[in-house]
Amino acid sequence: MPDNSRFHLAQLNIAALRFPLDDPRVADFVAALEPINALADAAPGFVWRLVGEGSDDATGLRPFGPDVIVNLTVWEGAEALWDYVYRSGHLEVMRRRREWFQRHAEAHLAMWWVPAGHVPSLAEAAERLELLCAEGPSPRAFTFTSSYTAEEARAADPALADRSGAGPAGAGRAGAGQASSAAV
Amino acid sequence: MEDIDAIAALQDPVRRRLYEFVAARGREVGRNEAAEAVGVQRTLAAFHLDRLVEAGLLESGSRRLTGRSGPGAGRPAKVYRRSPVERQVALPARDYRTAADLLAEAAEAAGLDDGVREAARRRGRALRGPVGDREELASLLRSRGYEPYWDEDEGEGRDGSGPVLRMRNCPFHSVAERFPPLVCGMNLALLEGLLEGADGWRARMDPRPGECCTVVEPSKNNEP
Numbered sequence: 001m002p003d004n005s006r007f008h009l010a011q012l013n014i015a016a017l018r019f020p021l022d023d024p025r026v027a028d029f030v031a032a033l034e035p036i037n038a039l040a041d042a043a044p045g046f047v048w049r050l051v052g053e054g055s056d057d058a059t060g061l062r063p064f065g066p067d068v069i070v071n072l073t074v075w076e077g078a079e080a081l082w083d084y085v086y087r088s089g090h091l092e093v094m095r096r097r098r099e100w101f102q103r104h105a106e107a108h109l110a111m112w113w114v115p116a117g118h119v120p121s122l123a124e125a126a127e128r129l130e131l132l133c134a135e136g137p138s139p140r141a142f143t144f145t146s147s148y149t150a151e152e153a154r155a156a157d158p159a160l161a162d163r164s165g166a167g168p169a170g171a172g173r174a175g176a177g178q179a180s181s182a183a184v
Numbered sequence: 185m186e187d188i189d190a191i192a193a194l195q196d197p198v199r200r201r202l203y204e205f206v207a208a209r210g211r212e213v214g215r216n217e218a219a220e221a222v223g224v225q226r227t228l229a230a231f232h233l234d235r236l237v238e239a240g241l242l243e244s245g246s247r248r249l250t251g252r253s254g255p256g257a258g259r260p261a262k263v264y265r266r267s268p269v270e271r272q273v274a275l276p277a278r279d280y281r282t283a284a285d286l287l288a289e290a291a292e293a294a295g296l297d298d299g300v301r302e303a304a305r306r307r308g309r310a311l312r313g314p315v316g317d318r319e320e321l322a323s324l325l326r327s328r329g330y331e332p333y334w335d336e337d338e339g340e341g342r343d344g345s346g347p348v349l350r351m352r353n354c355p356f357h358s359v360a361e362r363f364p365p366l367v368c369g370m371n372l373a374l375l376e377g378l379l380e381g382a383d384g385w386r387a388r389m390d391p392r393p394g395e396c397c398t399v400v401e402p403s404k405n406n407e408p
Binding site for chain 2: 083085086087088089091092094095097098103145
């Protein structure tokens with residue numbers, strides 16, 4: 001087992017809403033945001049999630065288009081993220097995703113390793129998603145079904161190893177308590 | 185080891201009872217506990233448990249069963265739990281897993297969740313059996329491969345109306361891992377169909393790592 005404590009897993013997930021957030025047809029999703037985000041914050045291995053300014057979630061941020069909501073999080077590893085997304089109350093939100101979100105035409109989820117303590121930016125996240133769309137899964141941008149270890153990512157990207165010395169290891173709790181949307 | 189050899193290792197009745205006992209615990213089991221449960225000598229149980237590990241049906245580890253540590257705590261005991269590796273044999277050769285995987289992949293890509301759930305609900309209805317009491321309910325789910333158990337920790341359930349039935353095994357595990365929302369949604373619909381008309385029980389999602397994502401709990405008659 002490689003030492004993963006120096007690296008954390010960043011995750012970007014975008015989803016196109018079928019209706020505006022004030023539409024009654026997405027009321028159940030909106031109502032689920034707070035408890036589901038609280039569940040993420042308390043989940044084992046949770047490190048950080050993006051929130052909009054003055055908000056408890058990221059639903060106000062629309063860098064990918066007016067209808068596209070964004071979920072950007074950091075976790076200690078893929079297993080922690082998986083257990084939250086698919087093995088917690090979050091699964092019920094996933095189960096109903098077709099009621100609220102359009103079907104994805106292309107890649108909508110990307111994961112990549114970051115040095116522990118690094119807070120990924122939306123620009124960085126968009127770059128990884130583009131990379132995944134353009135070139136398919138690689139150690140620099142991958143999905144659950146095509147996962148790579150931090151070790152593989154470091155081997156493929158020496159800059160990642162260099163940067164991991166810069167941030168305080170385990171400082172990933174920075175930003176915990178701020179909030180973002182459910183990963184759908 | 186080939187699947188057929190692993191399965192053949194269960195032909196010995198003592199070994200099979202030991203395997204079933206360990207699998208049903210859902211946790212690590214020591215040699216003494218397994219021997220007592222099956223009613224054989226400890227050395228015989230140890231022999232068969234180790235054969236099951238060799239066959240890849242169980243995994244072993246070591247643990248201090250007393251909870252003590254340091255000098256005087258004694259040697260760590262050998263413990264066993266079920267292996268997560270799936271074994272199956274079909275004669276003549278069949279490959280329904282690849283078929284299920286491909287169909288699920290296409291259903292996921294086409295967004296066919298609703299259609300899949302409708303089919304599952306209908307199938308659940310067709311498979312209904314008597315669920316008059318707790319044992320009948322557990323037995324029906326057991327027959328579908330769910331490995332149900334009553335959750336003692338949960339005590340009286342969410343609304344104090346009775347204990348909750350959890351399920352250790354997901355019968356659709358490998359496809360569920362690849363397409364969780366689609367397949368877990370299908371599974372919930374199947375269970376809803378199975379419990380349709382069964383006064384007093386309902387299925388709902390309550391996923392936990394390592395178990396089926398659904399629980400069955402008592403319901404008031406006027407609730408869905």
